[in-house]
Amino acid sequence: xxxxxxxxxxxxxxxxxxxxxxxxxxxxxxxxxxxxxxxxxxxxxxxxxxxxxxxxxxxxxxxxxxxxxxxxxxxxxxxxxxxxxxxxxxxxxxxxxxxxxxxxxxxxxxxxxxxxxxxxxxxxxxxxxxxxxxxxxxxxxxxxxxxxxxxxxxxxxxxxxxxxxxxxxxxxxxxxxxxxxxxxxxxxxxxxxxxxxxxxxxxxxxxxxxxxxxxxxxxxxxxxxxxxxxxxxxxxxxxxxxxxxxxxxxxxxxxxxxxxxxxxxxxxxxxxxxxxxxxxxxxxxxxxxxxxxxxx
Numbered sequence: 001x002x003x004x005x006x007x008x009x010x011x012x013x014x015x016x017x018x019x020x021x022x023x024x025x026x027x028x029x030x031x032x033x034x035x036x037x038x039x040x041x042x043x044x045x046x047x048x049x050x051x052x053x054x055x056x057x058x059x060x061x062x063x064x065x066x067x068x069x070x071x072x073x074x075x076x077x078x079x080x081x082x083x084x085x086x087x088x089x090x091x092x093x094x095x096x097x098x099x100x101x102x103x104x105x106x107x108x109x110x111x112x113x114x115x116x117x118x119x120x121x122x123x124x125x126x127x128x129x130x131x132x133x134x135x136x137x138x139x140x141x142x143x144x145x146x147x148x149x150x151x152x153x154x155x156x157x158x159x160x161x162x163x164x165x166x167x168x169x170x171x172x173x174x175x176x177x178x179x180x181x182x183x184x185x186x187x188x189x190x191x192x193x194x195x196x197x198x199x200x201x202x203x204x205x206x207x208x209x210x211x212x213x214x215x216x217x218x219x220x221x222x223x224x225x226x227x228x229x230x231x232x233x234x235x236x237x238x239x240x241x242x243x244x245x246x247x248x249x250x251x252x253x254x255x256x257x258x259x260x261x262x263x264x265x266x267x268x269x270x271x272x273x274x275x276x277x278x279x280x281x282x283x284x285x286x287x288x289x290x291x292x293x294x295x296x
Contacts, residue, residue, distance in 0.1 A: 004033070009047060011054030011071060014127060014180055014238035016294030019054050019069060021047050028098075030060055030069075032294045037061070041069070041089055044098045048073040048085065051289075053235050057128045059294075066091040068147060070133060075122040082122045088149055101151040105137070123153070125235040127179040129186045134209070136177040136188050142209055161207065161216040176257075178229045178237030179209075182222060186211065189229055189237060191254055191263075204252060204265045204272065220268055221250055228290040230255035238292035245293070255290070 011019040017030045019041075026043040039060050053072040060067045067090045073083040083102045089095035105121035123143060126135045133145035141155045176191040186209040194200045206227070207216040222239070226247040229237040242249040252265040265272045 004031075009050040011050060011052065012236055012238075012289055012291060013054050013056040014236070014292065015056050015059065016238070016292050017056055017060065018291070019056075019071065030056075033291060034293060039089075041087060042095050042097050044085075047071065047098070053124060053126045055126045055128045055133055057131060057133070060090060068128075070126060070128075070145065072123055072126060075120065078118075078120060082120055084123065084145075084151065086147065086151060088147070096149070099151075103151070103153050105143075105153065105155070125177050125179045125188075125237070127181055127186065127237070129181040130184060134179055134186045136179055142186075142211065156211060157214055158209075159215045161205075161218065176230070178227075178235065180227065180237040180239060182208075182225070182239065185209070187219070187222075188216070189227055189252055189254075191229075201263055201272070204254070204263070206252065206267055222267055224249045227252045228292055229253070230257055231289045236290060238290060240292045 005020070007024070009021040009023065013019065016034070017032050019028070020031050021028050021044055026045060028041045028044045030039040030041065031037070048071060052074050055070045057068040066088070069087045069089070071085045073081065073085070075082055081102050082105065083100055085098050085100050087096055087098050107118055107120045109116050109118055121137070123135050123145070126133050126145070135143040135145070137143040137155045140158050140160045142158050143153065143155050146152050174193055176193070178189040180187055180189070188207050188209055190205050190207065191201060192203040194202055206219050206222060208219055210217050224242050225239045226242040226249070227237060227239045229252060240247070242251065247253065248264060248266065250267045252267065254263045254265065256262065260276060262275045263272050264275065
């Protein structure tokens, strides 16, 4: 796999496919690394940096055939645009060219050790479910991205969950948020932590996003599945059949974005195990990332 990706830019999706871009030829395609399948896409003159969110609306080889790919541009400073790229492909019509869409979600004041600062709101942890795209906009809002065929972004009000963990001595809770599709319903995994670089995890929770009821419902079972989250593309989350791949059923495997450490969380018993990574292993040529088996 390393040889197949060498010299190319890539993005992982939660459906097991990778989006690949070759800077030498501008060739752009979806690739299933387990089956070595490729699906050609329109050439892309100037894609964003690798490692950002990439969401695929459905199985590109399924009976519907039509699918949409969305890639988010990184947002690193207030001078950056909040923007995304998308491409409609599959079916009997020619694929659409890659289109850049700049959006405006406003902004908010945030607190930091050095004081308060203003920052733009931007899309992160994007997932596809039933033909639309969703992201956790805040503790009391969930974002929706739809196409008709142009992009349209809205946010839905949500009731805050009652079990948000605020660490002792802290003014508010901090969490990594990972959105994903389970059984055709949007779910979100919250990793609550303390410290500027998440030095300690204080709680992990899986919630079904009840969009009709506008609430988060904590779940105590995801069945024989393992959620895989974090890594070099820290907003990424996907899942795979647990027993089939030798993983703990009803669990979350979370790679810490700043440390060589993985947390294995048992959803049913609310317990976790910390595993140190990288001991006795040579430094990889690129930061680690998850690849899940291709599935619907």
